[in-house]
Amino acid sequence: MSASSNSPSVLYDAPGPRARARNAVMAIVFGLLVAVFIGWVLTVLDREGHLTAAKWSPFVTDSRVWTTYLLPGLMTTLKGAFLAIVIALPLGALLGIARLSDHWWVRAPAGAIVEFFRAIPVLILMLFANEAYAMFTDVARENRPLYAVVTGLVLYNASVLAEVVRAGILSLPRGQSDAARAIGMRKNQTMRFVLLPQAVTAMLPAIVSQLVVIVKDTALGGAMLGLNDLLRQTTLISANYGANIIASMTVVALIYIVLNFLLTSFASWLEGRIRRGKRGSGAVVATDPGELLELETPPKPAPDIRTSGTAGPIDPSGPTSSGDVGNQP
Numbered sequence: 001m002s003a004s005s006n007s008p009s010v011l012y013d014a015p016g017p018r019a020r021a022r023n024a025v026m027a028i029v030f031g032l033l034v035a036v037f038i039g040w041v042l043t044v045l046d047r048e049g050h051l052t053a054a055k056w057s058p059f060v061t062d063s064r065v066w067t068t069y070l071l072p073g074l075m076t077t078l079k080g081a082f083l084a085i086v087i088a089l090p091l092g093a094l095l096g097i098a099r100l101s102d103h104w105w106v107r108a109p110a111g112a113i114v115e116f117f118r119a120i121p122v123l124i125l126m127l128f129a130n131e132a133y134a135m136f137t138d139v140a141r142e143n144r145p146l147y148a149v150v151t152g153l154v155l156y157n158a159s160v161l162a163e164v165v166r167a168g169i170l171s172l173p174r175g176q177s178d179a180a181r182a183i184g185m186r187k188n189q190t191m192r193f194v195l196l197p198q199a200v201t202a203m204l205p206a207i208v209s210q211l212v213v214i215v216k217d218t219a220l221g222g223a224m225l226g227l228n229d230l231l232r233q234t235t236l237i238s239a240n241y242g243a244n245i246i247a248s249m250t251v252v253a254l255i256y257i258v259l260n261f262l263l264t265s266f267a268s269w270l271e272g273r274i275r276r277g278k279r280g281s282g283a284v285v286a287t288d289p290g291e292l293l294e295l296e297t298p299p300k301p302a303p304d305i306r307t308s309g310t311a312g313p314i315d316p317s318g319p320t321s322s323g324d325v326g327n328q329p
Contacts, residue, residue, distance in 0.1 A: 058242075059247070065241060070230070070233055072228065072233075073229050077215070077230050078259075080150055081214050081218050084150050088154045089161065092158040092159070095159070095165075096163065096164070096166040097166075100170075117156055120156070125151070127148075133147050149221035172198055177190055177195065215256070215259060
């Protein structure tokens with residue numbers, strides 16, 4: 001049964017009448033200030049000619065804006081983010097589990113790697129990776145920005161995800177590990193079959209937040225390394241169609257919002273499905289009411305069938321006492 005909306009919270013005391021009135025006044029004042037600020041910004045943009053139809057019409061009237069610039073930029077963004085996610089997730093899980101190892105020669109290097117790459121800004125990692133690919137590899141010049149972006153995102157986000165995994169496992173009650181050891185499970189079995197499945201639900205919100213960060217950080221490649229992602233397309237559209245940079249950035253920002261909303265919505269659905277699956281008892285339930293009645297009705301006792309010296313059953317109306325049985329012909 002859901003709790004009432006007026007029930008006190010466990011985090012803070014429920015506000016009284018004066019506090020509720022003060023909060024309502026503050027919300028109204030803040031909303032008015034935001035509305036005034038937005039109105040002022042729109043007025044300035046309109047005065048400078050940034051809101052004219054000619055600046056925004058290419059996004060509606062000319063399909064080449066989408067087929068030549070926005071959709072290819074979106075595909076590059078998705079490609080870089082997908083590669084970074086696919087590599088960073090298992091690498092982060094491996095580093096997080098390694099930090100929990102009982103062997104110092106496994107725990108210490110993993111901790112050093114995590115702390116080192118987590119302390120460096122992701123943009124610096126991308127720049128270093130770009131120079132490394134240029135000096136020490138034969139990667140083509142046009143592919144180098146994508147390689148550098150993916151490398152920087154993997155190194156940084158794998159280190160962050162490693163801490164998420166480690167914190168999620170340590171948040172579980174110690175009794176889970178003790179119970180697994182009590183039934184004879186080894187440590188790797190305890191990690192794979194007991195701890196990680198339970199920690200996934202607790203880790204999922206933080207993991208999703210980091211995945212959203214990966215998608216947004218691909219824009220650093222477009223700004224600093226020349227990656228043909230969504231952000232870089234804003235300058236190309238503005239230069240080729242006469243659209244102002246504000247219109248281009250607004251459209252690109254809306255695409256990022258939709259993309260991240262879809263990602264978080266999918267993660268929320270997945271988290272709810274995992275939680276519902278864990279609440280299931282696994283009991284078999286009869287779907288037919290007749291089957292349920294048959295399950296609840298106790299079985300009838302087997303008939304008392306007596307046989308004579310011959311193979312056939314004895315007439316039920318015959319004698320039942322042992323004496324009478326002995327007097328049978």
